[in-house]
Amino acid sequence: MPSFFKLSQRKRLRSKVKQQKEDPMKVDELTEPIYPLLEDQLSFIKRKTGNSADVVVRKASFDEKLGIKTAVVYVEGISNSQAINEFLIQSIIMNRELHRKSPVKDPFDILKEEIVALGDIKIHLEWDGLFQSLMSGETIVLVDGCSKALSASTRGGEQRSIEEPGSQVTVRGPRDGFTESIGTNISLVRRRIQNPNLWVETMKIGTVTKTDVSLVYIKGIAKEDIVNEVRSRLKRIEIDSILESGYIEQLIEDESFTTFPTFYYTERPDIVAGNLLEGRVSIMVNGTPFALIAPTVFIQFFQSVEDYYSRAYLATSLRFLRILIFFISIIAPASYIAGTTFHQEMIPTQLLIAIAAQRETVPFPAFVEALIMEVAFEILREAGVRMPRAVGSAISIVGALVIGQAAVQAGIVSPAMVIIVAITAIANFATPSFAVAISARIIRFLFMVVAATFGFYGIILGILVLAIHLTSLRSFGVPYFAPLAPLVPSGLGDSVVRTPIWALKKRPSLIANKENQTRMGENQHPRPNKSRGMVPRNPQEDQE
Amino acid sequence: MKRNYLILTLHLILCLLLAGCWSKKELTDLAIISAMGLDLNAKGEYVSTLQVINPSNVAGGLQGGGGSKGPPVTVYTATGSNIIEVNQIASTKLPRRRYYAHTNLLVIGEELARKEGIGNILDAFERNPEFRMTAVLIIAQGAKASDLLKVMTPVDKIPANKIIKNLRFTEEQWGEFFTINLQNAIKDLTTTGKSTVITGFSVSGSPEQGKKLENIQDSDPETTIGATGLGIFKEGKLISWFEGKTARGTGWILHKLKNTGISFSWMDKEDAVVYQVIREQTKSIPKIKKGKPHITIEVKAEGNIMELRMPADLTDPLVLLKMEKEIEKSIQEELLLALEEAKKNKTDIFGFGEAFHQSYPKEWEKLKEEWHDVRFPELAVDVKVDAYIRRTGLRNNANELQ
Numbered sequence: 001m002p003s004f005f006k007l008s009q010r011k012r013l014r015s016k017v018k019q020q021k022e023d024p025m026k027v028d029e030l031t032e033p034i035y036p037l038l039e040d041q042l043s044f045i046k047r048k049t050g051n052s053a054d055v056v057v058r059k060a061s062f063d064e065k066l067g068i069k070t071a072v073v074y075v076e077g078i079s080n081s082q083a084i085n086e087f088l089i090q091s092i093i094m095n096r097e098l099h100r101k102s103p104v105k106d107p108f109d110i111l112k113e114e115i116v117a118l119g120d121i122k123i124h125l126e127w128d129g130l131f132q133s134l135m136s137g138e139t140i141v142l143v144d145g146c147s148k149a150l151s152a153s154t155r156g157g158e159q160r161s162i163e164e165p166g167s168q169v170t171v172r173g174p175r176d177g178f179t180e181s182i183g184t185n186i187s188l189v190r191r192r193i194q195n196p197n198l199w200v201e202t203m204k205i206g207t208v209t210k211t212d213v214s215l216v217y218i219k220g221i222a223k224e225d226i227v228n229e230v231r232s233r234l235k236r237i238e239i240d241s242i243l244e245s246g247y248i249e250q251l252i253e254d255e256s257f258t259t260f261p262t263f264y265y266t267e268r269p270d271i272v273a274g275n276l277l278e279g280r281v282s283i284m285v286n287g288t289p290f291a292l293i294a295p296t297v298f299i300q301f302f303q304s305v306e307d308y309y310s311r312a313y314l315a316t317s318l319r320f321l322r323i324l325i326f327f328i329s330i331i332a333p334a335s336y337i338a339g340t341t342f343h344q345e346m347i348p349t350q351l352l353i354a355i356a357a358q359r360e361t362v363p364f365p366a367f368v369e370a371l372i373m374e375v376a377f378e379i380l381r382e383a384g385v386r387m388p389r390a391v392g393s394a395i396s397i398v399g400a401l402v403i404g405q406a407a408v409q410a411g412i413v414s415p416a417m418v419i420i421v422a423i424t425a426i427a428n429f430a431t432p433s434f435a436v437a438i439s440a441r442i443i444r445f446l447f448m449v450v451a452a453t454f455g456f457y458g459i460i461l462g463i464l465v466l467a468i469h470l471t472s473l474r475s476f477g478v479p480y481f482a483p484l485a486p487l488v489p490s491g492l493g494d495s496v497v498r499t500p501i502w503a504l505k506k507r508p509s510l511i512a513n514k515e516n517q518t519r520m521g522e523n524q525h526p527r528p529n530k531s532r533g534m535v536p537r538n539p540q541e542d543q544e
Numbered sequence: 545m546k547r548n549y550l551i552l553t554l555h556l557i558l559c560l561l562l563a564g565c566w567s568k569k570e571l572t573d574l575a576i577i578s579a580m581g582l583d584l585n586a587k588g589e590y591v592s593t594l595q596v597i598n599p600s601n602v603a604g605g606l607q608g609g610g611g612s613k614g615p616p617v618t619v620y621t622a623t624g625s626n627i628i629e630v631n632q633i634a635s636t637k638l639p640r641r642r643y644y645a646h647t648n649l650l651v652i653g654e655e656l657a658r659k660e661g662i663g664n665i666l667d668a669f670e671r672n673p674e675f676r677m678t679a680v681l682i683i684a685q686g687a688k689a690s691d692l693l694k695v696m697t698p699v700d701k702i703p704a705n706k707i708i709k710n711l712r713f714t715e716e717q718w719g720e721f722f723t724i725n726l727q728n729a730i731k732d733l734t735t736t737g738k739s740t741v742i743t744g745f746s747v748s749g750s751p752e753q754g755k756k757l758e759n760i761q762d763s764d765p766e767t768t769i770g771a772t773g774l775g776i777f778k779e780g781k782l783i784s785w786f787e788g789k790t791a792r793g794t795g796w797i798l799h800k801l802k803n804t805g806i807s808f809s810w811m812d813k814e815d816a817v818v819y820q821v822i823r824e825q826t827k828s829i830p831k832i833k834k835g836k837p838h839i840t841i842e843v844k845a846e847g848n849i850m851e852l853r854m855p856a857d858l859t860d861p862l863v864l865l866k867m868e869k870e871i872e873k874s875i876q877e878e879l880l881l882a883l884e885e886a887k888k889n890k891t892d893i894f895g896f897g898e899a900f901h902q903s904y905p906k907e908w909e910k911l912k913e914e915w916h917d918v919r920f921p922e923l924a925v926d927v928k929v930d931a932y933i934r935r936t937g938l939r940n941n942a943n944e945l946q
Contacts, residue, residue, distance in 0.1 A: 344569070
């Protein structure tokens, strides 16, 4: 054993050395200032980008007499080529006489002030910054003889348009969903919160991918401590790549040894806006439509955004239903096992006889039977998700025939077990949050094991362990089970129940800024006229 | 540190497996006993009869199962000198583990109930955690418990279920017999001022034929079982049977009656009118008058006229009042009949003694010595009945045939 560890340590060291040698971005050249000669500049760029085909270099010169040579460099596909053509190349070529008008000026300044007709421009003195700009879709303008470069924001290119989100579909509510572009996503949120206090802090994470990650919050509503904590955790990340917000989630979460998510993720801008208004912060990552929301409490996973749009009574009863669903999806097979192998006295006689009759021919103990069926179902589900769409229907037919018909007719599983698996599966699909549904899937098997070992006693023990585990979790310091444990009476209005909007006067007190908790004026309860008559159609009539 | 945690978790998981499956019992390993019978044989030993359910012959079963259907229950018997022993001996014949949690019926043979009484037997059932104290207790009237449990019954395929439901619905609709479970019986047995009453079921037809599956293939089964009498106990032993009006009178006094039909004569025609009781309230009020115990039974009945076989003007309140008087008379008759019979048998099945115990604890100390044998038979009882006709049905008058 010890020798194995040593070996792996040596390996790790070796690979570190290798990395340093091979990583082109870490070479010192990049921190050097930009070379003065255009030829050198262009050849350096070409060398650094490995002559990649999508890096376009367009040489042009302005001012005929002096013949100042310039070059425009951009990456095709991630930049807006129309803007480059119209506002850069065209204006450089058209303005040949400029130098004569103001002969004293440095050609670089002329370029900056009079030629480039684009909004966001930056001046780079070092290669490092230049490459970052270039690779994010900006256009670089180089001038012969100047050891600096100008970059103009021309980000663009082909993107997916805003569509209805695939997950978290609602009947009532906005239809737009996030896309892969972070700029679009932030704009969708800003359109909902038209307030200068909506702050967006952007940073680049990933030594190789240089992914844009934005920390979005509402200044004054979000708790300063939480914002600082999120920021510092994001700053701590040292990784080569961030391809999805899941990377960020796993790198900054409070507790990694759990199946429960301590982040809420969504592709709906209205959910992000609503959470920002409750004082939460959102982390958006370029390249994914899924934004993270923190701090998260457990009860959030049982709340659908539609709850806030529909009437309070309906929303409350639906929340009760969802909690019931969660319990069913966790303990339905476990209860079946416990009931039929330990506590037959708890089942009504007639039902017991019916189950016993079905189980007469089944050759397995109840636990093994349940395990076979649950695993078979999980296989089917996984196959259904991964299969190409054209073959998907074949899976469902085979699954229905094999599990529903043949297995029962062959007497390998009992019909009661099929019912239990079906209820569990449907309950699992009905859980509003996919993240919690997945953890319920795993926990279900643990519950089946304890049920097969100790019966209902084991199930209760399991629930206790689960409750202890859940209450021990934290999301950015906020207890996961708040506002139920610890009990925050003011937060109960929007927990298991949802009181009407006019009764939700306060933001969640553990999450939002202490000084800014009230979200509405007094007496927001609707107070229509007491008279039983209709609203007067003509105000004059009313006066008479 | 991480490795330590891993090892710890592994140990915990292994612990879980070590525990095995404590007291695990698979459904396919259980012999679900629906009813149990106890008899006394010629040698004075106990004979236990276990009615075991064959689940696949009861439930619809699996489609495509096919084959000829067997009996819904199988009966096993064993002999031994005490209850536990006799049941454990039964395991020599049973293919599965005996499971008493669904035993809802306990049948005691008449011979055993008369000779030995039920007091000593019930202890074993009360001690066993698996056995339900809500199990119904009945006596096999004029038969052996084993004969009763072997009879195949139609409609409700499990004979035990048939008996329990039979008893429950006859109690609700006729009131002559009523359900006594183990708990009630034990409570009565341990009370000085009250004797037990247990319903008796008897077999009509040949018990041999009743055992066969053909018995339920007839539309008119040759052998049937039904409630036939009310067993009257004294000091835990069966001494007599009440039947008919006497039995129903007992039901009235014990306030067990829920719904019954009282018929009385009208215009000299016997049983011409039927009065259906829908609500009933009985109170037994103990008093000590001049040092002597005295009981007043107050009955309040409410019901409808259900049948009229002689002309009567039911729209006339005076007629109704007259009818009420008749009803009161016939109810009083039944009550007095039951009282008289109980006094003759010298056993207080109505719990009057217990009523005195609660109302006059000091006097009871003196009374209880010879309560059943001396005090109860000479107890003065007043019966007051108040009947009320609530509705007379959809018709005003009876059909007058031309």
